[in-house]
Amino acid sequence: MKRWTGFIVGAIAMLVVALLLVRVVGNEYFFFAGYVVLQFIVLATAWNILGGYAGYVNFGSGAFFAAGAYTAVALIKAFAAPLPLQLIAAAILTGLMGFAIGAMTLRLRGIFFSIATVAIAVICETIVLNWGFVGGARGATVLQPAAPVFFASYTRMLFVAMTLLAVLAVALARYIEISWIGRGLRAICDNEEAAESVGVPTLKLKLFAATVSGALMGIAGAPFPLYMNFIEPTSAFSLNYAVSALAMPIIGGTASWAGPVIGAILLGSVQQIVTVTMSSELNVLVLGLLLVAFVVAAPEGILGLARKLSRKAGSR
Amino acid sequence: MTAALLEVDAVTKRFGGFVALSEVSLTVRSGERLGIIGPNGSGKTTLINCICGSLHSDGGTIGFDGIDVTRLAAYRRTRLGIARSFQVPRPFSSMTLAENVAVPLEYVAHRQSLHGADVSAGARSILAQMGLADKADAPTGSLTQVDLRKLELARAMAVGPRLLILDEVMAGLSSVEVDEMLDIILGLSRQGVTIMMIEHIMRAIMRFSERVVCMDAGRVMADGPPDHIVQDPDVQRIYLGD
Numbered sequence: 001m002k003r004w005t006g007f008i009v010g011a012i013a014m015l016v017v018a019l020l021l022v023r024v025v026g027n028e029y030f031f032f033a034g035y036v037v038l039q040f041i042v043l044a045t046a047w048n049i050l051g052g053y054a055g056y057v058n059f060g061s062g063a064f065f066a067a068g069a070y071t072a073v074a075l076i077k078a079f080a081a082p083l084p085l086q087l088i089a090a091a092i093l094t095g096l097m098g099f100a101i102g103a104m105t106l107r108l109r110g111i112f113f114s115i116a117t118v119a120i121a122v123i124c125e126t127i128v129l130n131w132g133f134v135g136g137a138r139g140a141t142v143l144q145p146a147a148p149v150f151f152a153s154y155t156r157m158l159f160v161a162m163t164l165l166a167v168l169a170v171a172l173a174r175y176i177e178i179s180w181i182g183r184g185l186r187a188i189c190d191n192e193e194a195a196e197s198v199g200v201p202t203l204k205l206k207l208f209a210a211t212v213s214g215a216l217m218g219i220a221g222a223p224f225p226l227y228m229n230f231i232e233p234t235s236a237f238s239l240n241y242a243v244s245a246l247a248m249p250i251i252g253g254t255a256s257w258a259g260p261v262i263g264a265i266l267l268g269s270v271q272q273i274v275t276v277t278m279s280s281e282l283n284v285l286v287l288g289l290l291l292v293a294f295v296v297a298a299p300e301g302i303l304g305l306a307r308k309l310s311r312k313a314g315s316r
Numbered sequence: 317m318t319a320a321l322l323e324v325d326a327v328t329k330r331f332g333g334f335v336a337l338s339e340v341s342l343t344v345r346s347g348e349r350l351g352i353i354g355p356n357g358s359g360k361t362t363l364i365n366c367i368c369g370s371l372h373s374d375g376g377t378i379g380f381d382g383i384d385v386t387r388l389a390a391y392r393r394t395r396l397g398i399a400r401s402f403q404v405p406r407p408f409s410s411m412t413l414a415e416n417v418a419v420p421l422e423y424v425a426h427r428q429s430l431h432g433a434d435v436s437a438g439a440r441s442i443l444a445q446m447g448l449a450d451k452a453d454a455p456t457g458s459l460t461q462v463d464l465r466k467l468e469l470a471r472a473m474a475v476g477p478r479l480l481i482l483d484e485v486m487a488g489l490s491s492v493e494v495d496e497m498l499d500i501i502l503g504l505s506r507q508g509v510t511i512m513m514i515e516h517i518m519r520a521i522m523r524f525s526e527r528v529v530c531m532d533a534g535r536v537m538a539d540g541p542p543d544h545i546v547q548d549p550d551v552q553r554i555y556l557g558d
Contacts, residue, residue, distance in 0.1 A: 190407075197391075
């Protein structure tokens, strides 16, 4: 329990700060941009559970994100379902997606899972493009409900909701990381055959990680339609999500839960700044260049770099 | 005469058209020290992989302690008590030595009672048995070849095995190091662990084995006490040529 005290205090502090900001900050854009950063924390954390801990790279995060978003759209159109219901439904659907792709490909080692995730992105986008009920290629307009009490706008409420989801996602990742599950996933990442030979049920653990990872990606996407008021396939399935979801943990450091958080805050903020001050096209370029730089110069990310530097300082 | 712990019955393994194991039958008694020799490519490692579950055999059955394990996943066989080392050491390279040993402790030995302190103390005591106590918190990247072999052994022993299968744990070691490893392995045998050892170093095989099996081209060519095996004309032909 001791290992959680600091984390829980930090998590509660985050939520309190979010609630305070909602009352104090006047500029609406702050929440608009903050939401995006928080959404990327969830997405990057989700990717890292399978990609970082177990070493199975998912190139289709965009498909999971969009599947979550379109689940929400379908529920809003059909029953005017409230946000919590949208989140739960998105998590179930994308969790099953993760499990299904995993069950088909994770028996094999190596790259097969990654290839399947690329395919699933194409399949999902094609389905949505041809599904008139959720707007098809034209997209769908989703009206934000009236802002609930305490909140001056619905976006501010979404900002707080996303803070809560980010905290929960990171807590889940941290739980997995420091438990026996995390040690098993790391063993799989290091050497799968050796892991199996010392009693680690590799297939079960990989399926578990794929399911949790998928579900969290869906959760990251579910509030997106209400946040944007509008959704269309090209932006929902944008390559940007797939690239960000893997670039952020890799740049932050995949070994620990803090890596994706650092990566998402850093890159998410840089992307927002570049989008506003330069152009929205440039931000993908910046992301790509940073990813290349880190893969070459600091393959263990910012966390690995910090550890190396502190070890050097310590030995001096 | 004690009961059979491992019963391999007519196991066949093919890779495409190549027959790696051709109806291999082998029995290992509880508490026995069995040496396996044979030229490269004779199917020794394939046999181990079939027994441990890394490979599934194409025919025949494998029984362990009266249970048919032929179709069981590798991790389930490990939990029944079959542990192995790999010919080329395969440490979990992102972890320290103690963490390496903690994985089997968490997944096999302490599965019912997960207590962090127990696992850590248990890992250290197993490392101490192998003479690795002072390196418990070191990363695996800093280890020498002998220490890597010892770590393989420690990790396998952490499973709490009844059958320990060693795949050339001494290959490439110096003569002093070979003796050091042999002492450790013979010590494990005295604790009651049944051991199968694949090895090319004849000196080690002769000192270790109560019985030796010689394989060639996917078959068992000879099976008997070590001094009989070295006199066997078939074995001499395999090793020395006609």
